[in-house]
Amino acid sequence: MKRKFLHGGDYNPEQWLEHPEILKKDLELFKKAKINTVTLGVFSWSVLEPEEGHYDFGWLENIMNTLHQEEIRVILATPSGARPKWLADKYPEVLRVGEDRRRSLFGGRHNHCYTSPIYREKVEAINEALSRQFGQHPAVKMWHISNEYGGECHCELCQNAFRTWLKERYQSIEKLNEQWCTTFWSHRYQDFDQIESPSSIGEMGLHGLNLNWRRFVTSQTKDFMEHEIRGIKKGGSTLPTTTNLMYSFTDVNYDELAKSIDMVSWDSYPLWHKREDVEVAIDTGFWHDYMRSLKNKPFLLMESCPTSTNWQSVSKLKKPGLLEAASLQGIGHGADSVLYFQMRQSRGSFEKFHGAVIDHSGRDDTRVFKEVCKIGQDLENISQVSMGTTVAQVALVYDVENRWAIEDAKGPRNQGMGYMELLLKIYRSLKGKGLNVDIISSSRDITGYSLVVLPMLYLLREHFAIQIEEYVKNGGTILQTYWSGVVDEDDLCYLGDGPHMLTDVLGVRRKEIDGLYDWEENWFQPINGGIFKKTYQCKRLCELVEVGSAEILMNYQDDFYQGEAAVTRNDYGQGQAYYVAADVAENFYDDLFDYIIEEKKIKRLVDGKIPEEITVDSRVKEGTEYVFVQNYSKEEQDISRLKLEGELLLGESITEIKGYETVVIKR
Amino acid sequence: MKRKFLHGGDYNPEQWLEHPEILKKDLELFKKAKINTVTLGVFSWSVLEPEEGHYDFGWLENIMNTLHQEEIRVILATPSGARPKWLADKYPEVLRVGEDRRRSLFGGRHNHCYTSPIYREKVEAINEALSRQFGQHPAVKMWHISNEYGGECHCELCQNAFRTWLKERYQSIEKLNEQWCTTFWSHRYQDFDQIESPSSIGEMGLHGLNLNWRRFVTSQTKDFMEHEIRGIKKGGSTLPTTTNLMYSFTDVNYDELAKSIDMVSWDSYPLWHKREDVEVAIDTGFWHDYMRSLKNKPFLLMESCPTSTNWQSVSKLKKPGLLEAASLQGIGHGADSVLYFQMRQSRGSFEKFHGAVIDHSGRDDTRVFKEVCKIGQDLENISQVSMGTTVAQVALVYDVENRWAIEDAKGPRNQGMGYMELLLKIYRSLKGKGLNVDIISSSRDITGYSLVVLPMLYLLREHFAIQIEEYVKNGGTILQTYWSGVVDEDDLCYLGDGPHMLTDVLGVRRKEIDGLYDWEENWFQPINGGIFKKTYQCKRLCELVEVGSAEILMNYQDDFYQGEAAVTRNDYGQGQAYYVAADVAENFYDDLFDYIIEEKKIKRLVDGKIPEEITVDSRVKEGTEYVFVQNYSKEEQDISRLKLEGELLLGESITEIKGYETVVIKR
């Protein structure tokens, strides 16, 4: 089979086993829409193992055989995302216990204890059986491990696992007491056995505990996933694995999860048409880039909605053309698939109104179905791009552990520190310059980038501080912001001047930080003869710094810190370190990045200023570059000033682009 | 005793047994205010049975005898609305268990398990004893069964009753699995014993379960009420029964409850003066009409507040005259009583500041007391209207089961589908035309009406679809809206074109439905040469339909569905079917109803356009019609254009009406 983009999505034929005419119709429609891949088995456990120990795989085999005849590939899911009722009834330990220490009843999905030996045993058994049965089936190409891992359990099994995990991390309880500052409020532990997970009816304010509980949940989830994969291996299959990740998700640290799978995939459900389309596109682009950067290679768009979802406060129809744009956006950012949830709408239960390729009417003349057909054709037209990689000179550091710590701390603003808003503001500004951007955590290597942006690096590990210093010394440029280098990896404040270990690199030290109410603002004002000519509004947080070796580029206009430094630049070794002391408006970053791009000779994908509703991304394969230009307005736009050149793989013109159109140029 | 309107209300002399001077004073004041009826015994259990098995009815007999001497009738309540402390302490099973599976402590009211054999036994015993003691008492005219039934219990007794109820409904677990679509998220049941009621710590998203749980709660509540009535019968009384229903209440389906009582009664507590008075009046009128339509005969206004309540966020005094208007409004809509909660204010506890005929001052010169006296006189003046019926040519279908389903579904707008708002908008428009309106469920017969309005009939039973088709074929006119005919009676989506079974009648089929954010709008625009000349704003939901045999009356002005059909009309058999595809503004209905009234020659109660703050209702008795005209503004209004004629039973003029005045004309 020729390498090409995957097109298809989640398919649950087990809901229609009594309706063979529907299953037959599905196949017809799949062919019409150039569907080449479906995901089977997500949430199928109660049909696969209707009674304990009694597997019924026949129906699945039949479906697979038929799909294979039609040259449709299968991604096969393990069924652990939702367990059967009999399993919960017979073994209550598989049910989660909440942070309030109440055990859940059966219901919903994604609700099992990751520690329970029984759940692990049952999952391993069915995974092994599926692997044995289908691991060699020619239709099956990949394993989809469980579904959207998340959540946590506080049962006694988990408490014990947590204690063991902590013992390994700290070795001695004295060390833990010191790192968690438990002397505060008399919380000293005498023994690891005394430790309990965070709870709203117990301990909520011990940041060291909270942060390490999150790490433990990640570790336990990862361990459970590895256990699932071991089941598959035992069954003999060596096919690649993935698990589907989610948007802006913080239950687990995906950096860790990504290490144990072969390919990253994710489920993208932007709230299209709630804000300006281009804003939603940029936001979604951030997460595409994050997912790609996890393994720094192509990923899968595992789920997306062909029309309106059903779980938003208001579920809008996607305007004509938007689905195509959104699907190709993923490709532009490094995805090798366009997969939908779902192929056919379920008749009942929670998601019965979630959009699907085939809706309750069953028709093939719906607007949505016709758009899906169009995308199927697009993917064939640009199939040569598949497996292409992304090359970025700029790294933006987004760290989930840092986010946990920032959001947990009681500090200058408990009503919105604005970490994600800051990241997105900077990302948007960088993309507006025509740059590819890698989104990486602070456990990654930063050598090789021309520019590394470090927003609110509150939780700073010392080894990363050393890496930053080395990087700048050797000629790298960093842009660091306020509220950085405050705590160590246990959320314990560094003593002495801050940002910890970076005051020399930055040439400034933090004195105080002021919280602004939502209705307050300050302004950055230019220094005479400096590189900035305008004033820029700032909000939320204003840090006061003492300037050492750095040069002041801007200062504050208002409040008692009027005239104090707001932006500085320090030359350090061969490199430069910019420091931004407050939450300043995006137009400041626009101007600063123009300066840095010029200074560092960073290569832009296009010449000229990119119009506001246009996005530009690129992939490279075997030395050839493929540029994706998209229009997120409904109106045609003039893009002649971008001076695009090359072969048009998609779209009709390199000087004009229609509403919601995607132009792909090979050059 | 001559048949006349009941005037009086809830009276709790047991709170004043140590104060005979107060009980004496009460009687004096009752006579002064022409009080002829009081409700006794609501919440009196702990005084009637101070110790288990030891009844103390003497005080009640004394009160009744005195009342009888004064020709005051008694409605006697069963005491089950609140149990004594000893009952809860000795038999914890009578305490409710919440959906989170926690048993309540003693407290509040309306908090008992409807299934508990012990509670049923104790209730039956005291009901029987009360019946035996007072069933023949000449003062007693009616039984008031419990009080404001509502709520639910999730104890094991109820779980078992639910399972039995389901087994009876579905016969086999396979059938249930299919109807509830339990294959979704692997929720298949192997046995009825596995089923658990909905819970926020368990299953919340299985719509078939949720909907049938609501049906079970109705069934169990009804069964409990019937059990109460059996106790009374066992005690020998054959007096009629009622139970007091509530405003916009959805815990139980009143259609079912109404079947087991002799007369409908309800408790009306509008939020007067929070919005425009006439808006509140129309809203209240809707519920009066609903209560009347339950049995299609006169009902009782069982509770109303003589002045401000105490449980609203802000409890406003009723402006002078408003109480009279509100009391007579009920009469105009079919009530045979004006009853207040309460005759005398309690000294302590939760409702001590709830308005009463006699307040803490005990005076008879309060503004409120004088207004009550005035109403007493009014009711005598129009006593000939009592037992009069209401004749309506228009039916508006409001279905509680449909409401449950709409509000439970996760669909195009989870933040307000606007079902009740739509019903009220249509009702207001119909009333503005001078029409009486029946509010009926979809389990009722619609033949005989000139117009049947079917707003958002999301849950459509097939036999009602058949009835609708028959009705139109035989010359009826329907007005159907968007989001109709989507699911069956288990909330399972119909497959194929929709509205299910009605696409021929309507001549259109639904394609898609768009959710609009609160800040979005679209517009209906007229078709050249059509019957509409204006544009109308629409919000919330816009359906896209494909038009078959129907004629397009209006189309959309904006968005990608600009120019597509928004209102259609289909001639089918002898009748007409109008379809409105979006949540359009009320002025659209004003214009559409003008057209339909003209076309169908529907008779209006008055000529001329009814001023905005005026309401018109009528009752008929022995061929005579009594027209009620009310003014819900504070200012006098000119009503000469209504061309009223006849004998004035109440009010002073048929051409002018004073602020808050009610005019009753016999014609």
Added chain:
Amino acid sequence: MKRKFLHGGDYNPEQWLEHPEILKKDLELFKKAKINTVTLGVFSWSVLEPEEGHYDFGWLENIMNTLHQEEIRVILATPSGARPKWLADKYPEVLRVGEDRRRSLFGGRHNHCYTSPIYREKVEAINEALSRQFGQHPAVKMWHISNEYGGECHCELCQNAFRTWLKERYQSIEKLNEQWCTTFWSHRYQDFDQIESPSSIGEMGLHGLNLNWRRFVTSQTKDFMEHEIRGIKKGGSTLPTTTNLMYSFTDVNYDELAKSIDMVSWDSYPLWHKREDVEVAIDTGFWHDYMRSLKNKPFLLMESCPTSTNWQSVSKLKKPGLLEAASLQGIGHGADSVLYFQMRQSRGSFEKFHGAVIDHSGRDDTRVFKEVCKIGQDLENISQVSMGTTVAQVALVYDVENRWAIEDAKGPRNQGMGYMELLLKIYRSLKGKGLNVDIISSSRDITGYSLVVLPMLYLLREHFAIQIEEYVKNGGTILQTYWSGVVDEDDLCYLGDGPHMLTDVLGVRRKEIDGLYDWEENWFQPINGGIFKKTYQCKRLCELVEVGSAEILMNYQDDFYQGEAAVTRNDYGQGQAYYVAADVAENFYDDLFDYIIEEKKIKRLVDGKIPEEITVDSRVKEGTEYVFVQNYSKEEQDISRLKLEGELLLGESITEIKGYETVVIKR
């Protein structure tokens, strides 16, 4: 040691025992900032008794010795504010049970059962040991009992204690039933053993129960505190005791707590810069005055924050100068200390970003540290004021029991009755006249005041009514408002005319009370020839009164009660009684108080109108008066019209005052 103001604050050296260099540095900095007092031992239990029964006091003794050498005094805290983990693990009964009857896990602080015999035993033992060890230590000057008492426990031990407490209060269950009006909703108790504390899963609406539960919680907390003090006495110490109270706190009635300690102290954390600074200052002044009035003698400011806190939604930096102003404000209102929380910032856990004298940088050149040094100097400059008292001719009655009752009742406005807003409005107006004000409860003696203001005295004890009558008869002036004299001390409504027992004194009786929505208003309009010339807006609540012997001063302008009395004055005996029937704007009180001050010849601290951002307070010592004038704007203000004269102890001029400056004049 010479008597002087205390300067210092909470110090937790146990967090730094492994860092002797830091402890050494602390002392250096303390001397530099003229710190003369620290509070030790708050939350130190787990270090003082690391294992059950094994005390480790050596480190504390070392610290104390060093402090003593440096002439720094110690306030020593008992450690009961947070228990060690081992105590909770071994004796779960010490953990609180919530109102929902769930026992908490270990965590947070202030979370112990006040009834638990084991907790009492353990607390007594360590208190006794601390007393024995440190009671005679020359550095120790005072005991700080626990920390910020609050909260409640609903365990079975507490339930039983509550029942015993009730039995003592009511003697018979019949009496309780009558006083709580339990016949309502059939809640009669047969025995005290049936009573359960209020609960959201049980009884919430029985006001008599709720109110007495609050009284019991106060009683039990006080009893626990007395138990703690007994432990100290047993250890041999006879040093004075205090406990730190809180802002606007209603868990317990501080009137009661204050009786069992030697000196009142409190923790003041105003939300500076969230609103206008002067508004925050007035608000804070109210609570300073309340704390002083509890024992009518100097108190301690036990905690205050040197810069931003960390628990507010937004934690703003204090502007330069504000800390000094806020610190001296306490002194002006009667405090004999400026104490901070905290001396050194903790490295981790919940409060790691709470402002401190010494921050994580450890520097002595921070802005905050330098301001603290300045305050140290100020306090030396005005040390002669210490122990000075406050003389007030005006009493404002604020009663926590009344507040409980008002906020619990379901009445005319459940969305804000505005009790605290009314008190603050009146207080602000009085302070604007240049008056000292005592804030007292209704259990206090009011003879001797020239004016007693009685806002919303909803819960009125009969003996206080008698005292009020006597007071007026003998020449006193009262200002009483709407919603007074409604219920007795069990929240049971008085029967007959109201305000209960005060209709003669006031010359009016209440008829009705109207709730206004937030968007509604009415106006007071002047009577021709009366003392008022303007109209004043009123909101929230408008009472309608019948006027007897009183003179009407103003009436309503709008609504159906237009022209009815709104403000009256009654001459009664030698005195006068003003009645204000609605929640009128502050400018009304400004004008009324001008009139009363003139009439009663009440002495003002300054001549002339006080500018809006200026506050004035005074203390007296040995016949000398010390006037504190403060400027709560950032700009210099002209205060020449106040005609100040005398010796300047602080500040530079008696005619101008700089931004945030405090001027202290001896006269």
